[in-house]
Each structure stands twice: as structure tokens, then as C-alpha cells.
Amino acid sequence: MIELKNIEKYYANKGVKSYILRHVTTSIKQGEFVSIMGPSGAGKSTLLNILGMLEEATYGEYHFMGEDVTAMNERKRIELYRNHIGFVFQAYHLIDEMTVAENIEAPLLYKKIPGAERKSRIADVLDRFNMVAKKDLFPNQLSGGQQQLVGIARALVAQPSIILADEPTGNLQSAQSEQIMDLFRKLNQEENITILQVTHSEKNAQFGNRILTIEDGVIKEDVSVSK
Amino acid sequence: MFKLNLKIALRNIWNHKLTTLIKLIGLIVGLSTVVLLVAYVMFELSFDQHNVNVNEIYRLHSINSKDQKEEINLPSGLAEMLRDEVPEVNKTTMLHSHEVQVKVGENFFKEHLATTENTFFDIFTVPLVIGDSKNLLKEANTLIISEGFAKTAFPKGNAVGQLITLANYPNAYQVVGVMKDLPKASHFRADLITRTGLSKKLNWSGYSSIPQYIQLKKGVSPLVVEQRLKALYGKYKFPKTVKINLMPLSKIHLYSHTGSEMEANSDIKYIYIFSVVAFFILLIAIVNFINLTIAASIKRGKEIGVKKVMGASPRQLRVQFLSESYLYFILAALLALILTHDLIPYLGGKLGVEVSLSGMVNLKTALISLGIIVFAGFVAGLYPAIILSRLMPVKTLKGYTGHTSGKFGFKNILMIFQFCISAFLIICTLAIYTQLNFIRDKNLGFDKEQILVSSFTMFGENYANFKEELQRKADIKSLSLSSFNIGKSFGGSSSWTNDNDTTEYKSDHVYADLNFINTLNIQVVKGRAFSDKFGADMVDYDNVMGTVSSYEAYQKIIAQKPILLNEAAVKALNLTHPVDTVLNFGGLQGKVIGVVADFNGMSLHHKVNPLAINLSLNGMAGYLFVKTNSVNLSSTKAMIEELWKKYFPTIPSELTFLDTHLEQLYQSEMRLGSLFITFAGIAIFLCCIGLFGMVFFEVQQRTKEIAVRKVLGASIRDLLGLLNSSFIKLVILANLLIWPASYYLIREWLNGFYYRADLSYIPFVGALGISLVLTLVTVSLQAIKTIRKSPVKALKYE
Incomplete structure (x- = not known):
């Protein structure tokens, strides 16, 4: 699903290149649950951003579902956002002016899904996440864990093939954190959704089936999680 | 999606009340200013447009090639001559309107009287309520009055057949018809219309102050007429310096600035000034909007980023932000309409314009306003929309700290x-x-405090007695009757050429009684003022003609007529020893008894011109100046009015304070x-x-x-x-x-x-x-x- 070949990212400052990522080469298959780990400043988030096409690599090849991302135009990228990629953020990033239901509905609007189907999908997701009663509340009326549930629901409702999550539980307490991780595992196992998460927590990483460790911009370790 | 965006926009408006308020107030004020301006401009541009034939009607102007001065005082009969000679001229009429005192029964009214011909009703569109337009004004001394005046003067509704007297006119007039009120946007006003009895033969010595109008056949360009006129200049012996110009009816209000306009005209200049200023104010409001929208984007960076990663295209975001701008504009426009609805009559009064918002509502204004809103909303919304839709999600999601575009x-x-x-x-x-x-x-150069001045009045024989009694009152310091209409005209003017070197001289003339100089407290710098202590000052020069047998005898007496010159006149005539000089130039004849300091009798726009003050001992008509000692001016005014009523019961008094009078200039x-x-x-x-x-x-x-x-x-x-x-x-x-x-x-x-x-x-x-x-x-x-x-x-x- 994802092929990275020799990805480099650096900032040139007065002739000195400061590298964020170096020689990153890896591939991720459909249905994997990968955790990216490493110390602060190692380049985890940058890697995730590049994978999510939020940032461009300075050098290297990146194929997403067989297509060359570096040669991709904006329209095509928007197309991928709409149909294949779901984002989950550490700070949830719900739109404050929208209710829970509206936040979940937003990606469907951009996907131009007809009204009736939108309604049924939202109802479905709300039901699954046990949030039917909260659908008309605004984000600031929810707890952090609940907000993150909405964030995941929003990412899921468009039926993506991959979810990119940047420290999804970084702002949450451990109980809530476990609940979210359970959810991710379930989605991965039952719906075969590829999940890529950046995390600091060894415990969270254990929910997945593969761990990539990055240090100083280089992949140091790539191990499978033994169950 | 539209519904959701609308919801978000409304919630944004609600959640950021301070910014919303600032943006909205700015737009409301900006748009209101524009609405007011549109109202004003539409009013000014609508002048005389109610006439069905507006595009065919022209007023005759003369242009003097020497000084490019445009005048509407033309020889009478010019229009008729054109009708006979130029086949493209369809109809002609004369029309002059001025304010008169109207007496109905025991009541006085101040109304506009238009003097014209029967053809007036063919050319101008004035619908009649009562009466037959074919036979109107056939008889002399008949009047057509406006519906409005009919209602005030004859509340019982029986106007036709009634008699009306006009001040300074000898005969009574009979009402024969009632017309609809003229719209305010007309270059002349008329509450009463009567016919004139002027001769119709072209006569270069008989200039008429009554403007002349022609109506061309449909589709004829005025250039055709001006072309044909060239051939007529010679045939009718036009003075070499005079050319005739056709002023389109629709342009009179904004482009005609002759000295004898019937109503104070406006100027296209003002339209430009106000348009530019109103446009600037709208721009300020738009700038506020743009700056605040961009500044507020700090808070919306997250929304933009999230939407982008959910698959929103920049175009969709631009549409969203543009629609938000339009939402503001529509809200602001509605509020502006409510605001201006009440403001327009108030400001209209300030501008001397009478318009109401409801009177403005037509397709044209609606389209103009819509155009302005669409344009302004676009300008105001586009820049923020572009800036915001370009934001990179990776930045906005990590905590966007505002848009900065370089140092400046x-x-x-x-x-x-x-x-x-x-x-x-x-x-x-x-x-x-x-x-x-x-x-x-x-x-x-003259006193303006504690002086009352009357409008032009024909006092008649009783003036001497009135003056006698008024002068005896304790509050009255002095009074004077003269031809001096402050700020408008001195009374007369004359010009002549020096035979030796063909220099042209021009002098204004005031005709005044003995007390003129001391009533207005004009400074005498050389010689003396008029005085009853001098025999030469006690001769009634106005009526000397009938008392002498020969022209020589007349000349001899006139050579003694005392004249005061102002310094400008002394300088213009190049007199080294002005006092006792005998002048004999056309209209300027007599003996200079003194020189007065230059005083600004006209508006300060103009330089003080040469002026001669002529003695008119027994004048019975003109402008009365009364200087008082009293501090309580209004009680003095009431006292004078009381006395006036006693001596001139049929003439309404109209006294104003000189300083307020001057301000009107x-x-x-x-x-x-x-x-x-x-x-x-x-x-x-x-x-x-x-x-x-x-x-x-x-x-x-x-x-x-x-x-x-x-x-x-x-x-x-x-x-x-x-x-x-x-x-x-x-x-x-x-x-x-x-x-x-x-x-x-x-x-x-x-x-x-x-x-x-x-x-x-x-x-x-x-x-x-x-x-x-x-x-x-x-x-x-x-x-x-x-x-x-x-x-x-x-x-x-x-």
C-alpha cells in the first residue's frame, strides 16, 4: 500500500543541511497496524506528515497505492484525502463551530455523498461509538476522550483504507487511552483498515503488529510485535 | 454543504461578537453612506427627467466670446425667430419663475410664480387636475395653480374662479386651472403659472430676463441647429461677440451656472466629490473587513487545516469564505437600509435634497445597490479567501500564529x-x-451687526411718512433705502470704452439715499459723504428730466449730481485728484464728492469691482436697511413690522438680519x-x-x-x-x-x-x-x- 524509497527531509540553512529524515526506506502493506516510535525530535511526526502528504519529502520516492506521490497534483491528493486517508490528531482538531454530528458529517460532504446516505452513515457511526445522545453537543462540551472518539469517528465515516494517527492518545488519561487503542485494534482486525500511529507509549505500540523505531531521522529498528 | 457552511458562519458570527460587531458596524456605516450617496446622486441626476420630451428640450444660452460668459438673458423673440428659420425646431416657449408674495383673501403666501406662454404645456410635462390645457391662459390675468397651493390657499377646494392678488402686480388674477405639483427635481419651481405679454419680434435692444426654450423635432441633434445658426448670425445682425448655445434641459441643473438661474443649481463637481468620498468610506469599511477577517484567521487555522485533510479543495474553501463575506454584506446591507430609511430625510434636509428611500426604490437603484454589494462583498471576501485557502494544513494544525507577509x-x-x-x-x-x-x-468694510434689511419692496408714496415715523423711534439709529441687494447685486452697472485707447471700463452702481453711507458705516477716505447740508445733494436728480427745457440745461444739472466712488473705481479711472472731478461716461455721470474705502458688497469669491454710489433722493422702491441701537433685535424687528403694517397694509414685510443674510451667500x-x-x-x-x-x-x-x-x-x-x-x-x-x-x-x-x-x-x-x-x-x-x-x-x- 505504501512504498518509501530513500526518503530524505532536510532544511538548508546557510549552506548547512539539517536533516530530519535520512534514507528512510520501508513498505507498509494493506491491513498492517504500524506504530512509529522514537525519542522527541527524531522525525516521527515528519514521517507521518509525509505519509499523509501534508509535507513533501525533499528527496526520495513515495508510492501510495501504486501511485507516485511526488508527481501527484493537488486534485489527485484531495481525491485521496476524500476516499482513502483518515487523520486522527493528538489535539483532536474538531471544528469548534460544528456539533458532533456535523463534525462527523463534514468529510462526507466533501465526498459528495447524498443526504440520505450521509444520515444513515452518521447514525451508524454514532451508534457504534455510543454517542447518539451527544450528537448535538459542541466539542467543548465533551471530555478529551470523547472528543478523540469523535475525531476517530470522523476519520472512519468516510471509510478510509488507512488511518494516520499522530499521538492519538497523547492528551488522554490511561483508561481512555486504552479504550481508543482497543478501538484501533478492532478496526484493524475486523475491517482490515491499515493503521499508522505515532506514539511514545510502549504499551500503545503493543496494540499493533509492527513497530518502526526512528532515531535521528533514521529507521533504527523494524520489528513485528509478537502476540 | 451550503447549509452547513451557513451554520458555521452564523455560529462564528455569534461566538466572536466583538469582531462581528466591528465588522458589521463598519460595513453598515460604509454601505449606509453609499446608499445615501446613491439617493443624493439619483436625485441630482433626476432633474427635469419627468418631462416626457426631456431629450428634445433645450434652453437658449448666449456665450460671449470675449469672456466666455454664459447668459440666459437674451433678446426677446429669439426663440420665435429660430422656429421660423430652422425647420428642426418644433415649438418654443418662454419661462421665468420667481418668488412672489401672494394674497388670497386676508392671507399672505410666499409662492413661486412662473410667467410663461400657453406652449409651456405642450413642451413641459405638467398634468392638469382641473382645466383644459388647450384653452388655458388664453385670457390675460389668469392663473393656473398647483394642487398643493390650492389646498393651502383654498382649503374648501373651490379654487377655480377665485381671485388672487400678487404683491407688486396691479391686477387681480383669476384661477382657471389646477395642475399637479411639480416634482422637487425641477430646475424651476412653479406654484402659480401666468402668461407673459412680451412682444415676439427679435429685438437686440430689448434683452429679456425671461429664459427662452425650444423643443426640437424627435431625433434631431442640437448640432444641426447650431450649424444652421451660423448662417443666421449675419442675417439677424447678431453682435459679433455673441453666439447662441443650446443647453439641454436635462443638464441645466448640474451644468448651467449663469448669473440668472431660477433656482440655485447644483454642480456636477459636487456629485464627483461626494461619489469619491463615499467610495473612500466604503473602501475604509472594506479594508476593516479584510484586515479583521485575516487577523481572525489565527483562530480559524485549525478549521481550515482539518477541512483540507478531510478533502476540501481550495476552491471549496474560497467559496466558503466568500459566502461568509457575503453573509456579512447581506446582513449589513439590510441593517443599512433600515438605518438609512430614517436618515435619508434628515440628511436630505442638510443637503437641500428631498428624497425618501421608498421614492428611490426602482429597478435602477435596486440594481445599482445590488451591484455595489456584490462588488464590495467580492473585493472584501476575495483576499481573505485566497490567503486562508492557501494555508498549509501542516502549519495550521500545529498552531497557526497569524498571517504574516514580510515585514511590511x-x-x-x-x-x-x-x-x-x-x-x-x-x-x-x-x-x-x-x-x-x-x-x-x-x-x-461695512457694519453687519444690528442691521435689518428688507426684501425688494415697492413702497410708493407712503414711504416718506413711514420713514419719518420710523426715524423718530428711539431704537432706530438710521435707515436707508437703496438698490443694494447685498451679495447679489448693487443695482446697476455700466460699461463704456475710452475713445482714445479703446480700454473698456466697467462700473457697478448703487442708487441710494442720503443715509446710505452712515447706515452701513462705510468709511469715507476722501471728500465727504452725502449730506442734506449741501444744496447739490438736495436735488431730485431722478426727476430732473421733466423740469428742464433743453438737453444742455439737463447736462448742466447732471454735472453737479454728487457721486461717491470706491477706491477701486478711482484706481480704474486713474484719477489722481478724484474729489470735485466731473465724470461724464455713459452711465457714470456727475461730480465726485468723495471716495469710500472698498467694501465687499458681493461675496468674497469676487474681487471688489469699481463702484459708483449715486444719490437717489426720493426713491420709493428698493431694499430698506435699518440700523438700530437696540440690543433686543427681535423686539425692534417686531416694532418695525408693526409700523410697516400701518403704512403698507397690502405689502407683506420681510425683514432679515444682515449678518444672517450674509451667511446665506x-x-x-x-x-x-x-x-x-x-x-x-x-x-x-x-x-x-x-x-x-x-x-x-x-x-x-x-x-x-x-x-x-x-x-x-x-x-x-x-x-x-x-x-x-x-x-x-x-x-x-x-x-x-x-x-x-x-x-x-x-x-x-x-x-x-x-x-x-x-x-x-x-x-x-x-x-x-x-x-x-x-x-x-x-x-x-x-x-x-x-x-x-x-x-x-x-x-x-x-
Whole structure:
């Protein structure tokens, strides 16, 4: 699903290149649950951003579902956002002016899904996440864990093939954190959704089936999680 | 999607009340100004458009090739001559209208009387309510009156057949018809219409003050007529310097500035000035909108980023932000309409315009307003939409800290632009008021306080007795009857050519009684004033013709007629020893007994011209000047009116105070002044609330910086200085930038006055001072709240 070949990212400052990522080469298959780990400043988030096409690599090849991302135009990228990629953020990033239901509905609007189907999908997701009663509340009326549930629901409702999550539980307490991780595992196992998460927590990483460790911009370790 | 975006926009409007309020107020004020302007311009452009034949009707003007002066006083019969000679001329009429005192039963009214011909009703569109337009005004001494006047004068509704007397007209007039009221937007007014009995033969010695109109056949260009006129100049012995010009009816109100307009015309210049100023004010409002929208985007960066990663295209985001702008504009436009609905009549009064919003509603104004809203909404929404839709999600999601575009961003340019406009308006306002003060304080060379002046009155035989009794009253210092209509006309003028060197001389003439000089307290610099102690001053020169047997005898007496010259006349005539010089030039004949200092009898727009004051001992008509000793002017006025009634029961009295009378000469300047002060006020207000909003965001963005500085020991004053300095720099720069342009424009305007205040640095420095103070106050008011907050919170938040 994802092929990275020799990805480099650096900032040139007065002739000195400061590298964020170096020689990153890896591939991720459909249905994997990968955790990216490493110390602060190692380049985890940058890697995730590049994978999510939020940032461009300075050098290297990146194929997403067989297509060359570096040669991709904006329209095509928007197309991928709409149909294949779901984002989950550490700070949830719900739109404050929208209710829970509206936040979940937003990606469907951009996907131009007809009204009736939108309604049924939202109802479905709300039901699954046990949030039917909260659908008309605004984000600031929810707890952090609940907000993150909405964030995941929003990412899921468009039926993506991959979810990119940047420290999804970084702002949450451990109980809530476990609940979210359970959810991710379930989605991965039952719906075969590829999940890529950046995390600091060894415990969270254990929910997945593969761990990539990055240090100083280089992949140091790539191990499978033994169950 | 539209519904959701609308919801988000409304929730945004609701959640950020301060910004919303600032944006909305700005737009409401800006759009209201534009609506008012559109109302005003539409009114000014609608003059005489109610006439069905408006495009075929022309007024005849003469242009003197020597001084390019345009006049409507033409030889009578000119229009008829054109009708007979030029096949393209369809119909002709004469028309003159002026205010008269009308007496109905025991009541006096002041109304406009139009003197015209029967063809008037064929050319101009004046629907009749009662009467048959074919036979109207066939008889002499008949009148057609307006519906409005009929209602006030004959409340019982039986106007037709009634008799009406007009002051200064000998006969009674009978009402034979009632017409609809003329619209306000007409270059002449008429409450009563009667016919004139002037001869119709072209006569170059008989100039008529009655303007002449022609109606061309449909589709004929006036150029055709002007072409044909060339052949007629010779045939009818036109003076070589005179050419006839056709003034289109629709242009009279804005383009005709002859000395004898029936109503005070406006000027296309004003339309341009107000359009430009209103446009500027709208721009200020738009700039506020743009700047505040972009500043507020700090808070919306997240929304934009999230939407982008959910698959929103930049176009969709642009559409969203544009629609939000339009939402504001539509809201503001609706509120502006409500506001202007009540404001228009009020401001209309100020502008001398009578319009109502409902009277303006038609397809044209609706389209214009819609056009303005669409255009302004687009301009205001586009820039933020482009900027915001371009934001990279990776930045906005990590905590976007505002749009910065280099050190001297677009935001600053827009703010400088705003400050430029408001500085310009303040400078203009100050300059206009400097000149108005100059006018008010200028020593005109005669007294203007404690003097009452009457309108033109034909007193008749009883004047001597009236004068006798009035002079005996304790409050009355002196009185004088003369032909001097202050600010409008001295009474007469004459011109002649020197036979030796063909120099042209021109002199104005006042015809006045013995007391003229001391009543107005005009300074005599050489010789003496008129006095009953001199025999030569006690001769009734006006009636000397009938008492002498020969022309020589007449000449001999006239050579003794006492004349006062002003200094300008002495200079023009090049008299070294003016006193006792005997003058004999056409209209200027007599013996100079004294020289008076130049006084500004006309408006200060014009230079003091040569003037001769002629003695008219037993005049019985003219303008009465009464100088009083009394402090209580209104009781003196009442006393005079009482006496007036006793001696002239049929003549209504109309006394005004000379100083108020003089102020009316500068009505258009005062109107300009009050408009500029209004516009400047609006502009300043908009700039200030815009600034208020900008500081709000600036402070929010710099909360942490402020907190750190505070912890490091900065005082409140240091921090205020810090926050103020960037705005102060912009204000100073904007002021300096606008100085040259405003200097140039003000100088142009002041050049319209022969007597003018010096263009000093005061308006410029004053405007700078006002801008600086307002900026300081605005910025500090907004900033002080944040500065006073405990730094702990701001620092902990990070």
C-alpha cells in the first residue's frame, strides 16, 4: 500500500543541511497496524506528515497505492484525502463551530455523498461509538476522550483504507487511552483498515503488529510485535 | 454543504461578537453612506427627467466670446425667430419663475410664480387636475395653480374662479386651472403659472430676463441647429461677440451656472466629490473587513487545516469564505437600509435634497445597490479567501500564529490607506472651516451687526411718512433705502470704452439715499459723504428730466449730481485728484464728492469691482436697511413690522438680519463644510473601530511576549509604548503621504475665493495631531486590558 524509497527531509540553512529524515526506506502493506516510535525530535511526526502528504519529502520516492506521490497534483491528493486517508490528531482538531454530528458529517460532504446516505452513515457511526445522545453537543462540551472518539469517528465515516494517527492518545488519561487503542485494534482486525500511529507509549505500540523505531531521522529498528 | 457552511458562519458570527460587531458596524456605516450617496446622486441626476420630451428640450444660452460668459438673458423673440428659420425646431416657449408674495383673501403666501406662454404645456410635462390645457391662459390675468397651493390657499377646494392678488402686480388674477405639483427635481419651481405679454419680434435692444426654450423635432441633434445658426448670425445682425448655445434641459441643473438661474443649481463637481468620498468610506469599511477577517484567521487555522485533510479543495474553501463575506454584506446591507430609511430625510434636509428611500426604490437603484454589494462583498471576501485557502494544513494544525507577509505586509499598506483617507478628510474639513471662519470674521468694510434689511419692496408714496415715523423711534439709529441687494447685486452697472485707447471700463452702481453711507458705516477716505447740508445733494436728480427745457440745461444739472466712488473705481479711472472731478461716461455721470474705502458688497469669491454710489433722493422702491441701537433685535424687528403694517397694509414685510443674510451667500461652502465634517467623522470612526479590532488581535497574538516582557520588568507605560509604536508609525507615514495631494486640492478650492485665508500648516498639523491622539487612545484602550492581566496565566498556558 505504501512504498518509501530513500526518503530524505532536510532544511538548508546557510549552506548547512539539517536533516530530519535520512534514507528512510520501508513498505507498509494493506491491513498492517504500524506504530512509529522514537525519542522527541527524531522525525516521527515528519514521517507521518509525509505519509499523509501534508509535507513533501525533499528527496526520495513515495508510492501510495501504486501511485507516485511526488508527481501527484493537488486534485489527485484531495481525491485521496476524500476516499482513502483518515487523520486522527493528538489535539483532536474538531471544528469548534460544528456539533458532533456535523463534525462527523463534514468529510462526507466533501465526498459528495447524498443526504440520505450521509444520515444513515452518521447514525451508524454514532451508534457504534455510543454517542447518539451527544450528537448535538459542541466539542467543548465533551471530555478529551470523547472528543478523540469523535475525531476517530470522523476519520472512519468516510471509510478510509488507512488511518494516520499522530499521538492519538497523547492528551488522554490511561483508561481512555486504552479504550481508543482497543478501538484501533478492532478496526484493524475486523475491517482490515491499515493503521499508522505515532506514539511514545510502549504499551500503545503493543496494540499493533509492527513497530518502526526512528532515531535521528533514521529507521533504527523494524520489528513485528509478537502476540 | 451550503447549509452547513451557513451554520458555521452564523455560529462564528455569534461566538466572536466583538469582531462581528466591528465588522458589521463598519460595513453598515460604509454601505449606509453609499446608499445615501446613491439617493443624493439619483436625485441630482433626476432633474427635469419627468418631462416626457426631456431629450428634445433645450434652453437658449448666449456665450460671449470675449469672456466666455454664459447668459440666459437674451433678446426677446429669439426663440420665435429660430422656429421660423430652422425647420428642426418644433415649438418654443418662454419661462421665468420667481418668488412672489401672494394674497388670497386676508392671507399672505410666499409662492413661486412662473410667467410663461400657453406652449409651456405642450413642451413641459405638467398634468392638469382641473382645466383644459388647450384653452388655458388664453385670457390675460389668469392663473393656473398647483394642487398643493390650492389646498393651502383654498382649503374648501373651490379654487377655480377665485381671485388672487400678487404683491407688486396691479391686477387681480383669476384661477382657471389646477395642475399637479411639480416634482422637487425641477430646475424651476412653479406654484402659480401666468402668461407673459412680451412682444415676439427679435429685438437686440430689448434683452429679456425671461429664459427662452425650444423643443426640437424627435431625433434631431442640437448640432444641426447650431450649424444652421451660423448662417443666421449675419442675417439677424447678431453682435459679433455673441453666439447662441443650446443647453439641454436635462443638464441645466448640474451644468448651467449663469448669473440668472431660477433656482440655485447644483454642480456636477459636487456629485464627483461626494461619489469619491463615499467610495473612500466604503473602501475604509472594506479594508476593516479584510484586515479583521485575516487577523481572525489565527483562530480559524485549525478549521481550515482539518477541512483540507478531510478533502476540501481550495476552491471549496474560497467559496466558503466568500459566502461568509457575503453573509456579512447581506446582513449589513439590510441593517443599512433600515438605518438609512430614517436618515435619508434628515440628511436630505442638510443637503437641500428631498428624497425618501421608498421614492428611490426602482429597478435602477435596486440594481445599482445590488451591484455595489456584490462588488464590495467580492473585493472584501476575495483576499481573505485566497490567503486562508492557501494555508498549509501542516502549519495550521500545529498552531497557526497569524498571517504574516514580510515585514511590511499588505495589512500595513491597507491601514496606511485608511489613515490617508481619514487624514485627507480631516485636513479638508479643517481647511474649509478656516476659510468659513475667515469669511465670518472678515471686515467687509461695512457694519453687519444690528442691521435689518428688507426684501425688494415697492413702497410708493407712503414711504416718506413711514420713514419719518420710523426715524423718530428711539431704537432706530438710521435707515436707508437703496438698490443694494447685498451679495447679489448693487443695482446697476455700466460699461463704456475710452475713445482714445479703446480700454473698456466697467462700473457697478448703487442708487441710494442720503443715509446710505452712515447706515452701513462705510468709511469715507476722501471728500465727504452725502449730506442734506449741501444744496447739490438736495436735488431730485431722478426727476430732473421733466423740469428742464433743453438737453444742455439737463447736462448742466447732471454735472453737479454728487457721486461717491470706491477706491477701486478711482484706481480704474486713474484719477489722481478724484474729489470735485466731473465724470461724464455713459452711465457714470456727475461730480465726485468723495471716495469710500472698498467694501465687499458681493461675496468674497469676487474681487471688489469699481463702484459708483449715486444719490437717489426720493426713491420709493428698493431694499430698506435699518440700523438700530437696540440690543433686543427681535423686539425692534417686531416694532418695525408693526409700523410697516400701518403704512403698507397690502405689502407683506420681510425683514432679515444682515449678518444672517450674509451667511446665506456661503451656503454652498457651509454645506460642503458640514458634509466634510460628517464624512470625516464617519471615516475617523471607521478607522478607529478597525484599529480597535486590529489591536485586539495583535494583543492576543503577543500575549506571551507581553507576559514575558512584564516578568522581565517592563512597566505598563513601556508596553503601551511598544504596542502603540507600530501604529503610530503608520499614522505619521499616512499623514505625510497625503499632504501633497490635500495641499493641492485645498489650494484649488481656495482659489475660488478672491479673499481667502492663508493656507497655513495648521490644517495639516492639526489633522496629524487628531489622528495621533485618536490612535493612541484607541490602541491604549484596547491594549490596557491585556497588559494589566497577570502574566502567570499567559505563561502557564503555553
